[in-house]
Amino acid sequence: MEGLLDQIGQLLMGIFALAEGGFDGVNQVLGLIIAVIAAVLMASWGRLFPTALAAALIHVIITVVRPVLDGGAFALPDLLSGGFWLALFALFLGYSIVIAVFFFLKSLVFGRRHAHAH
Template sequence: MESLFDSIGAFVGGVFGLAQGGFDGVNQVMGLLIAVIAALLMKAWKGLWATALGAALVHVAVGVIRPVLDGGAFVLPDLLSLTFWMGVLALFLGYAIVIAVFFLVKSLVTGGGLGHRKAAH
């Protein structure tokens, strides 16, 4: 039974470590701009996961296109490596956290998005 709890603890610790790594990747100027735009475009809380996935994919796309704009060669990331997909998963978790915070602030400022619905009379 202890080994089960140890395994669960190791898994949860790994997920938190991955989220922290993704949060560090998002906590840059480019990542924060992507997160703010994503939070502004998000309509409701149920769209958080799709919005975070879209933001992570935009982050990867900008990372690929940016060197080309600076005069470098077009190089695709190694899509078949586990490290690439772990990085995308970390970005996804980081964007989910940051977009949720920004959307919460947006909801508090605009007065909507927290599940309050006006009664139809």
Template structure:
């Protein structure tokens, strides 16, 4: 039983470390702009995970495109390495945290409800 608790603790510690690393990656100007736009576009809490995944994808895409705009050759990220996917997971967790905070602030200002239009037929 102690081994199970130690394993769970180690897993949660690693997950927290990934989230903290992703939060550090998001906590820059580009990441905050992506998170604000994502929170403004996100329609409901149920779309948080999809929105965070999209934001992480946009973050990676900008990282690939930015050097090309500066005149460098196009280089793809190392898609077949574990470190790349750990970075994507960290960014995903970081964006999930930041987007959730921004969306919460958005719901405070908008009343938390979406006004549905009533269609009369």
């Protein structure tokens, strides 16, 4: 039983570390702009996770396209590596946290009527 509890504890610590890494990735200008727009467009709390996933994917797309706009070469991320998917999951967790905070603030400022519209 202790081994199972240790494994669960380590799993939770790993998820928290991923969330912290994703939060650091979102806590940049690009991430904050994406999170604010996502929170403004989000209609209800039930849309948090799909919105966070869309925000993470948009973040990845922008980071791929931005070097091309600056005159650089187009390079896709290594979609077959576990590191890419782990980084995307970390971004998803970070966006989930930041969008939730912004949506909560939106619901306080604009009231329940706007924050829970369907």
